[in-house]
Amino acid sequence: MTADRPAPRAGARTLYWFRNDLRLGDNPALAEACAASSALLPVFCHDPAQDAGTPWGFVRRGPHRQRFVHDSLSDLSNQLQARGSRLLQLSGRALDVLPALVRELQMDAVVTEDIAAPEERDEVQALRAAGLTVHTRDQSGLFEQADLPFAPTKVPDVFTAFRQAVEHAMVRVPDVLPVPERLPPVPAAPDDPARALPPASEDVRSSFPYATPGFAGGETAGLAHLQRYFQGPLARHYKATRNQLSGTNCSTKFSPWLACGALSARQIHAALQVHEAWAGASDGSRWIVFELLWREHFRLLHRRHGRALYRARGLSNLPAPPHHAAAFARWRQGNTGEPLVDAGMRELAATGYLSNRLRQVVASFLIHDLACDWRAGAAWFESTLVDFDVHSNQGNWLYIAGRGTDPRGGRRFNVEKQTRDHDADGAYRALWLT
Structure with missing residues (x-):
């Protein structure tokens, strides 16, 4: 499916809906919307579904990713203000808040990033079904x-x-696009309530210390x-x-x-x-x-x-995977009894980050050693990882499980070999298990 070109008519009043494109530079949809529009309102929707519970017993978006997105939005807001614009942050599903706003402010169109994942595609289709003109562009x-x-x-x-x-x-x-030279004036819009999160408590052992300026969101x-x-x-x-x-x-x-x-x-x-x-x-x-x-x-x-890609069998013809809730809970908590796996899971929970090597090791252990549902692991990564990306997360878990596009039918990692190869001196295990 090819994304629509974001081409509001010249002089249009446009609502720009930020999604997973929280930047002003190299943002083709925003650049084209700015060039065409007589007025432009940047908006971000805080969808409560992102913070709701999952069938696996935990919230969909945990504190690490919540903080990183919050800081990214703060930076985006500051950059827009510095250019005479603003970011309107709304609480609610896009379908629940954008149609009323578009009609109230007499906006002509919504421009937004095209995201190929099912939920994100459904959001756009729902807005169109509600009567909005929505232009999308694949740009990330x-x-x-x-x-x-x-x-x-x-x-x-x-x-x-x-x-x-x-x-x-x-x-x-x-080529990379620069920040738009001009941002059209912002139409009068309601104020959004201030959003505050408690100060981030960063673990000093973190490999991605997002509470420090050099690794902050934005x-x-x-x-x-x-x-x-x-x-x-x-x-x-x-x-x-x-x-x-x-x-x-x-x-x-x-x-x-x-x-x-x-x-x-x-x-x-x-x-x-x-x-x-x-x-x-x-x-x-x-x-x-x-x-x-x-x-x-x-x-x-x-x-x-x-x-x-979201079916239990993925792209394969395999039966639905087994699942053992108790074993999954031990895996999440870093209490499986396998030291390298437990160290990795404790780092993940404490910091929201895990090396790519260990992501593969702990995923393999959950699927192939503990015989748990790969979808539960994918959901835990979605909740905890500060760098959760729907495309890569789904693709990698399917790959390890042998239900995606791996020509070898899945990857099972030998934990003992991985320990010898990557933590022979025990330094990593000592860091997280003591």
Whole structure:
């Protein structure tokens, strides 16, 4: 399915609905809306469903991600105010709050990011069914869909085939767009209530200390981190350090800002190109591109398979997975008796972050050793991870479970081997189990 171009008529009064694109730079939908509109109202909806309970016994969005999104919105609000605009934050589902606001302020159209996941697609369709004109644009991926050598419904299921196809076609990453030169005047709108969260209590052991300025939510901190990362030798060493279990410099740490859209994949790619221009390409810098392609593949798989990715059997013909509630509870609490797994789960709960290596290890252990439902694990990651991304989270859990597009039919990690390979001296286990 191809997203609509966000093209309100010239001189339109436009409501810009921020979703997972909490940035002003490299935001094509916002740029085009600004260029066309005589008035523009930026809005964010705090959907209560995001903070509701799940069937698995915990809230859908826990305190770590809640704090990071809150800080990202605060930064976005400040940037809009500095440019003579404002961010109106509303409490309620988009369907419950936007139609009335559009009619009250006599807005002509809603412009927003297109997100291929089912719930997000349903939100847009519900607004259209309510009579609103909604223009959407896919804008948080690496490529323009029209430039790909295949239709969205024909995206190769296997990552290697996808990567080879885009490399062979030499698909170009579009240039990064600057912040719009002008933001149209804001129409008179109701004030939104102040939103406050208790101060973040950061664990000093965290590999992503989001309570500190350098790792805070928002475009400002994200761009500063992007510049800092590529100024030194970290990118050159990325491939060698990416499987380390803890530390702020062992991996890029771009994912939390990517997840809420405070950074775009194209901004990262552009910064990497600048880095390679003066430092030269390296195994590490090329592996960062590899990781961006993995992210892109998971996003495009949603356009091909949609709701099928959310079935118990996923894309497979396997029976529904088993589930053992008691074993799942022990896994969540870090009380399985497997030291590496328990250390990882305790870090995740305490900080909202976990290395990619350990995400695979603990997911494999839940599915293949504890015989629990992969969907419960995916929901726990959604609740706890500060960098939760619906496309990558769903894709990775299906991949480990053998119910997605892994040509090997799933991945089972030997915990003893992983411990020998990645925590031979016991430093990580000692950090989180004492």
